[in-house]
Amino acid sequence: MSTPLENWVEESARLTRPSKIVWCDGSQSEFESLADEMLRDGTFLDLNPHTYPRCYLHRSNPNDVARTEGLTFICSTRKEDAGPTNNWMAPAEAKEKVRPLFHAAMKGRTMYVVPYIMGPANSPYSKIGVELTDSPYVVASMRIMSRMGKVALDQLGNSADFVPGLHSLGDLNPERRFILHFPEERLIWSVGSGYGGNALLGKKCFALRIASWMAREQGWMAEHMLILGLEDPSGKVTYMAAAFPSACGKTNLAMMVSALESQGYRVWTVGDDIAWMHVAADGTLRAINPEAGFFGVAPGTNAKTNPNVMAALRHDTIFTNVGLTSSREPWWEGMDANAPNGLMDWHGKPYSADQTAAAHPNSRYTVPAAQSPSISPHWEDPAGVPISALIFGGRRARVAPLVYESRDWRHGVFVGATMASETTAAATGAVGVTRRDPMAMLPFCGYNMADYFGHWLAMEPKLKNPPKIFHVNWFRRGADGKFLWPGYGENVRVLKWMLERIEGRTAADDTPIGFVPTASSLTLDGLRISRETLAELLRVDGGDWAEEEKATGEFFAKFGARLPAAIHHEHRALGERLSRASVGAR
Ligand code: SAT
Ligand code: MN
Numbered sequence: 001m002s003t004p005l006e007n008w009v010e011e012s013a014r015l016t017r018p019s020k021i022v023w024c025d026g027s028q029s030e031f032e033s034l035a036d037e038m039l040r041d042g043t044f045l046d047l048n049p050h051t052y053p054r055c056y057l058h059r060s061n062p063n064d065v066a067r068t069e070g071l072t073f074i075c076s077t078r079k080e081d082a083g084p085t086n087n088w089m090a091p092a093e094a095k096e097k098v099r100p101l102f103h104a105a106m107k108g109r110t111m112y113v114v115p116y117i118m119g120p121a122n123s124p125y126s127k128i129g130v131e132l133t134d135s136p137y138v139v140a141s142m143r144i145m146s147r148m149g150k151v152a153l154d155q156l157g158n159s160a161d162f163v164p165g166l167h168s169l170g171d172l173n174p175e176r177r178f179i180l181h182f183p184e185e186r187l188i189w190s191v192g193s194g195y196g197g198n199a200l201l202g203k204k205c206f207a208l209r210i211a212s213w214m215a216r217e218q219g220w221m222a223e224h225m226l227i228l229g230l231e232d233p234s235g236k237v238t239y240m241a242a243a244f245p246s247a248c249g250k251t252n253l254a255m256m257v258s259a260l261e262s263q264g265y266r267v268w269t270v271g272d273d274i275a276w277m278h279v280a281a282d283g284t285l286r287a288i289n290p291e292a293g294f295f296g297v298a299p300g301t302n303a304k305t306n307p308n309v310m311a312a313l314r315h316d317t318i319f320t321n322v323g324l325t326s327s328r329e330p331w332w333e334g335m336d337a338n339a340p341n342g343l344m345d346w347h348g349k350p351y352s353a354d355q356t357a358a359a360h361p362n363s364r365y366t367v368p369a370a371q372s373p374s375i376s377p378h379w380e381d382p383a384g385v386p387i388s389a390l391i392f393g394g395r396r397a398r399v400a401p402l403v404y405e406s407r408d409w410r411h412g413v414f415v416g417a418t419m420a421s422e423t424t425a426a427a428t429g430a431v432g433v434t435r436r437d438p439m440a441m442l443p444f445c446g447y448n449m450a451d452y453f454g455h456w457l458a459m460e461p462k463l464k465n466p467p468k469i470f471h472v473n474w475f476r477r478g479a480d481g482k483f484l485w486p487g488y489g490e491n492v493r494v495l496k497w498m499l500e501r502i503e504g505r506t507a508a509d510d511t512p513i514g515f516v517p518t519a520s521s522l523t524l525d526g527l528r529i530s531r532e533t534l535a536e537l538l539r540v541d542g543g544d545w546a547e548e549e550k551a552t553g554e555f556f557a558k559f560g561a562r563l564p565a566a567i568h569h570e571h572r573a574l575g576e577r578l579s580r581a582s583v584g585a586r
Contacts, residue, residue: 004160005130009113012132012166017104018111024139026149034136043137047319048328054316057324058137059348060195061172065321066362067197067204067246067427069443072179074209076447081183083448084558091182094189098178101191105168109134114142115152115162118207118276118290123382125220125278125288127211128156131201133167135194141318144293144366146202163187163210165201169194181205183213183446196295196320196364207274207290209446215276216447216455219462224440225275226254227287227385229376230495233264237376238499241275241287242391242472243416243440246426247362249474249487251296255308255374258492260523265492268376269308269369270385272296277387283464286384291369297426298322298363300334305488312371319365321346323358332359361425388502393472394421394437399544400473402485402537403494405501405508405515409460412469414570415514417453418552419471436555450562457566470498471514476537484537486527493523511540512577542582549575 002010013021024030035056038044044056074082075094082088089097112133119126130152131142142148156162165188170176177192188205190198197204211222226244229237244250251272258266271289280286296309298319303310313319323331326342343351343358351358369375378385392415394400406412416439423433427443436442438449445452460466472494474487497517500506508515516538519531552571556563 003158005115005156005162008164009132013111015099015102016106016111016134016168018106018134019108020110021113022110023113024115024149026143026151030149031140031143034140038136038140045324046328047330051327051329052314052317055313055330056318057322057330058318058320059346060321062347063174064172064193064195065360066195066425067443068174068177068179068193069427069429071174071177072443073181074446075180075182077184080562081447083450083562085442085445085449089180091184094180094182098180098189098191101170101176101178102166102168102189105170105191106134110136112136112139114139114148115156116142116146116148116202117152117155118146118202118211119288120380120382121147121151121155123288123384125276125286125382125384126290127163128152128161129163129165129202129206131165131167133199135167135169135199137194138167138199141200141295141366142202144318144368145200145295146292163206165190165205167191167199167201179205181209181446183210186210186214200295203274203291203295204444207276208441208444211276211290211446212441212444212452213446216451220279221275221277221455221459223275223277224273224444225390226250226272227270227275227289227387228254229268229270229378229385230492230499231264231266231268232499237268238388238502239270239287239385240389240391240495240498241277241387242393243419244393245395245421245424245437245440247297247424248393248395248421251294251309252301252306252488253491255306255372256492257307257374257489259489259526260492260496263523265496267374267492267495269372269374270376270379271369278384279459279462280383283462284386285463285467287387288384289369289379293366293368294372295364295366298330298332298365299357299359299361301332301365302335305334308372308374309365309367311373313365313367316371317365317367319363321360321363323351324348332363333357387467389470389498390467391470391472391498392416392419392439393474394419394440395424395475396420396434396473397422397475397477399541399548400471400476401516401540402474402476403470403472403497403517404511404513405498406469406471407514409466409469410457410566411514411570413453413456414567414574415469415471416456417567418555448559448562450559450564453567454564457564468498468502478533478536484533490527493527497522512574512581513540513545516540542578542585545578546582549578
């Protein structure tokens with residue numbers, strides 16, 4: 001008798017016609033032989049074995065360098081269940097359209113069967129996926145990003161309880177690229193891309209789009225959030241989860257070297273991108289990081305912005321689309337001051353100074369989480385870590401102050417639902433355009449976002465002590481266009497304020513948008529920042545917020561009658577508080 005997994009592998013092989021099927025065990029020797037094969041065919045270039053042992057550079061096809069949101073679909077039976085913010089195709093139609101692209105797609109190639117666990121191996125919150133792929137780069141990346149191979153197969157046994165994901169590089173033509181999610185059968189199909197979130201199916205496809213659907217059905221949360229622990233001088237660690245859109249600094253925040261270390265505050269990393277959160281028997285919200293590695297943006301990463309990751313990626317790391325120095329070391333913009341002589345760009349061509357960049361702006365490192373000096377001793381705790389604060393944030397040149405605290409859970413959900421951010425290179429399309437990105441889940445929510453807001457609201461009564469909800473903005477700019485806040489390790493000052501709010505120990509101004517720190521409640525010693533700059537960082541501008549309130553209304557209108565009444569209520573309440581304040585100010 002064959003198992004459900006064997007049946008699906010066989011059925012997929014009949015469709016894709018690989019010349020060989022390899023079941024991956026996740027071992028070091030398997031990785032080494034894959035790496036050798038990729039070195040031979042040019043998929044991998046080796047890096048300096050003395051300074052970057054067991055590290056590789058991969059150059060992707062130049063038309064395949066980021067997630068392609070326009071080619072990503074939620075294929076639920078009913079269009080309304082995908083909602084107005086997702087692309088939708090009916091399941092049967094989607095399969096009819098895309099099946100031909102899989103037909104004999106693996107001819108002359110190997111099909112790798114990649115079983116993996118999202119979450120620590122022995123956690124009740126973990127889930128199993130299996131990816132079938134013809135890309136050895138994907139196999140090598142999945143081995144870093146998840147618990148891959150024998151450990152997953154052993155845990156699965158003969159069970160049918162896994163999320164199947166079929167992936168083929170196809171011909172890498174964006175015209176024939178589709179990333180399809182069938183949430184009702186928990187199935188993923190991805191063809192035509194070998195890149196990151198399009199191809200490592202455990203990550204955005206499973207751990208967010210499919211998992212968010214499952215989480216709503218089962219009463220938990222799958223969120224685009226980092227998880228960190230803030231240690232105070234007494235040694236107590238308070239855990240926080242934070243949602244920011246792609247390429248807005250989640251990894252750097254999660255791995256921060258605290259500017260207040262001498263005062264006893266340090267940050268421990270649990271996760272940098274995705275949080276699965278469940279209500280435990282005692283009513284606490286417990287988070288696990290379903291991933292095992294970091295797939296971080298390289299440009300801008302350096303010894304100042306993220307010293308922990310710089311240390312982590314000195315061995316056993318895969319680099320994608322970065323530059324290559326003459327001593328075979330990876331290089332990217334912002335790593336150090338000047339491009340070294342003899343540099344090759346991400347296409348493999350000699351770099352010249354009139355070029356915009358040597359590394360692609362969405363170039364990445366893929367590194368095992370355990371290699372970070374900041375990794376939390378609890379990062380693989382099967383019970384997860386208890387979350388005391390949820391943080392939302394985006395890239396906003398104006399409007400949003402450095403930090404504010406929502407009035408309560410329901411208002412916090414509204415704050416998350418109204419998040420906006422300037423777009424980045426993590427997805428194809430224009431960069432720097434402000435778009436609404438609720439909870440940083442716009443590209444990742446596997447169902448109607450109005451229902452998603454409803455799900456957030458429905459979590460509150462299950463929680464004994466709902467986490468406090470905050471909003472941050474590290475990216476506010478002054479009239480001269482320069483960032484007002486130094487960011488990075490200095491962000492711990494904001495985390496410390498949050499901790500003191502959680503513990504009821506510090507002051508805030510009650511403003512129409514929520515609680516904003518008083519100038520004296522932030523710990524600023526050792527930081528050179530003028531009183532004017534600080535005032536500007538914390539300012540709630542009535543005019544800007546009136547516009548914001550209007551734009552929010554336009555965004556919400558998309559959801560029609562499906563938008564929860566509580567969200568409408570919060571929107572109206574904000575409007576009223578803003579107009580009362582503007583009358584008061586006159
Ligand atoms: O391409 S990924 O989705 O893996 C990275 C990101 O955009 O957050
Ligand atoms: Mn992400």
